Amino acid sequence: MRRLVSAWVLPALMAFIGLGSHMANAADEYDYDLVHSSVSFKARHLDISWIHGRFNDVAGKFSIDRENPAKSTFELTIKADSIDTANKARDEHLRQPDYFDTKQFPTITFKSTSTKPIDGGYEVTGNFTMHGTTKKVTLVLKGGKEHEFKGVKRVAFSTELSLKRSDFGFDKNAIGPIGDEALIFIDCEGMRK
Amino acid sequence: MPDPLVYLQAGGTAAIVSAIFVLMMGRHRVLQPNHRWNAATCVSLGLGLVTGCVLLSLRPSWPPVSGLDRFLIVIIPSVLVIEFTAGVRSLSPRLVWGLRLCLAAVAPRVLLHDSVYLSGTESWTSGQSLFVLCTSSLLLACLWISLAHLHERTADMSIPLSLALAILGAGLSVMMAGYIKGGTAAILLASVLTATTIATRVTRNRQSPAISGVGVVGLFGVLFVGTYFGRLAIDGAIVLGSAPLLCWVTAWRTADRRNEWLPGLVRLALVAIPVIVVLVLMKRDFDRNIRPLLGDADCRIVLPGVCCFYSANRV
Numbered sequence: 001m002r003r004l005v006s007a008w009v010l011p012a013l014m015a016f017i018g019l020g021s022h023m024a025n026a027a028d029e030y031d032y033d034l035v036h037s038s039v040s041f042k043a044r045h046l047d048i049s050w051i052h053g054r055f056n057d058v059a060g061k062f063s064i065d066r067e068n069p070a071k072s073t074f075e076l077t078i079k080a081d082s083i084d085t086a087n088k089a090r091d092e093h094l095r096q097p098d099y100f101d102t103k104q105f106p107t108i109t110f111k112s113t114s115t116k117p118i119d120g121g122y123e124v125t126g127n128f129t130m131h132g133t134t135k136k137v138t139l140v141l142k143g144g145k146e147h148e149f150k151g152v153k154r155v156a157f158s159t160e161l162s163l164k165r166s167d168f169g170f171d172k173n174a175i176g177p178i179g180d181e182a183l184i185f186i187d188c189e190g191m192r193k
Numbered sequence: 194m195p196d197p198l199v200y201l202q203a204g205g206t207a208a209i210v211s212a213i214f215v216l217m218m219g220r221h222r223v224l225q226p227n228h229r230w231n232a233a234t235c236v237s238l239g240l241g242l243v244t245g246c247v248l249l250s251l252r253p254s255w256p257p258v259s260g261l262d263r264f265l266i267v268i269i270p271s272v273l274v275i276e277f278t279a280g281v282r283s284l285s286p287r288l289v290w291g292l293r294l295c296l297a298a299v300a301p302r303v304l305l306h307d308s309v310y311l312s313g314t315e316s317w318t319s320g321q322s323l324f325v326l327c328t329s330s331l332l333l334a335c336l337w338i339s340l341a342h343l344h345e346r347t348a349d350m351s352i353p354l355s356l357a358l359a360i361l362g363a364g365l366s367v368m369m370a371g372y373i374k375g376g377t378a379a380i381l382l383a384s385v386l387t388a389t390t391i392a393t394r395v396t397r398n399r400q401s402p403a404i405s406g407v408g409v410v411g412l413f414g415v416l417f418v419g420t421y422f423g424r425l426a427i428d429g430a431i432v433l434g435s436a437p438l439l440c441w442v443t444a445w446r447t448a449d450r451r452n453e454w455l456p457g458l459v460r461l462a463l464v465a466i467p468v469i470v471v472l473v474l475m476k477r478d479f480d481r482n483i484r485p486l487l488g489d490a491d492c493r494i495v496l497p498g499v500c501c502f503y504s505a506n507r508v
Contacts, residue, residue, distance in 0.1 A: 087486070089482040089483060089485065089486060090486055092371065092424060092482070093371045093483065093486065096370075096371045096372050096422070096423055096424060097259055097260070097261060097372055097374060097375065097418075097422045097423060098371070098372060098373050098374055101259055101422065102309075103260075103308050103309050103310070103421060103422050104258070104259050104260060104307070104308050104309075104422060106309045106312075132258045132259075169254065169258075171373075171374055172250070
């Protein structure tokens with residue numbers, strides 16, 4: 001029995017553990033670091049100026065496979081209720097059904113479906129869901145530098161995204177002097193799990 | 194961009210379409226029995242609403258994804274169909290009331306479908322959800338039964354007009370709380386209810402119970418959507434929702450036939466009081482919270498009286 005364990009089971013177990021650690025090295029799992037990340041946006045007002053805002057409650061995770069980047073995945077979930085334009089009354093107004101309708105559509109999400117390595121980052125295509133409408137979008141993630149701080153490995157990416165609110169079922173009558181197009185800026189830092 | 198004139202034109206056209214249909218059908222012999230007239234009234238209301246929605250580009254999405262979509266696509270057509278079937282003579286009144294109560298039971302659940310309130314992400318527990326759904330259904334059923342009973346006693350135009358007044362007040366309150374689309378639907382509903390009621394009065398003495406049925410469900414729907422998806426305060430919604438019950442105060446006057454207009458006018462005045470109080474309070478909140486977001490030039494308010502509109506998109 002002892003011979004059987006030493007001859008087969010132990011090597012198999014060690015091989016499994018080794019394979020596991022190899023897999024962990026191949027695809028690193030990261031959690032979105034809310035403290036060092038931001039999702040902000042700006043939209044035109046009267047076509048002469050910009051209104052800026054941000055979402056304060058964001059979560060996400062991404063897995064980065066350095067050896068096979070196509071296997072890397074990215075997910076982001078934004079709580080629409082956490083919109084913040086530095087004006088409480090306007091934020092309340094934006095949460096209403098004429099705009100984000102946060103009681104019906106509480107989250108804005110992005111989930112990658114394919115990833116392609118490019119110079120200085122990744123080109124990530126995925127499903128972007130906002131206001132109950134899902135569209136395929138492509139993000140150009142710049143960055144990807146790693147840094148180990150206090151024993152925790154970190155990686156960061158930045159991207160910009162231009163969307164038309166009317167493409168996502170927002171009320172066309174409520175667009176008016178606020179431009180239809182909104183620019184979204186995502187700067188996210190991930191902490192390895 | 195929403196414009197007060199566009200609202201007036203759309204509401205007015207919807208009202209004219211409903212009124213013309215009623216006036217055309219009013220003299221038709223086939224529709225003389227009350228039960229058939231009830232069905233014709235449903236068609237009139239439906240035609241007016243569709244016209245208004247088309248003119249204001251109020252196009253609910255299919256499948257319905259928001260509370261307002263479900264109100265316009267599921268709840269309003271359901272009550273129109275139920276009131277239409279009430280015109281089928283072979284159907285017993287018990288069955289019709291069974292259908293009405295079924296609608297009252299499911300309406301809150303349908304309106305809140307897939308929202309944060311029922312998906313477990315909001316702070317509502319399942320017990321709280323059940324309490325809100327049951328209480329709302331009960332309130333709707335009580336309002337419906339109560340006004341239908343009063344309608345059987347009087348059947349004059351003051352009851353549907355009171356409902357139209359309460360719906361108009363609810364719509365303006367929802368708008369002033371920041372939810373333009375919700376208020377728009379209410380204004381259209383109030384317009385077609387008023388037009389159908391007045392046109393019916395021109396052609397017949399007795400109002401159709403269908404108008405009151407659609408009015409009750411419409412008032413409930415506007416307030417429910419305005420409260421749970423918009424920012425309409427629940428106390429204001431309760432006051433507006435129960436205002437038509439004040440029609441009961443003058444129920445004793447119906448025996449007196451010497452002056453048939455007086456009880457109706459008193460009913461309207463009684464219902465108008467809480468509606469105006471809520472509107473004044475909403476206007477105060479509007480001036481405090483939303484008006485600073487708007488340029489003065491953009492803010493067009495016509496209160497009291499006919500209507501209150503503002504360009505809500507000035508965020």
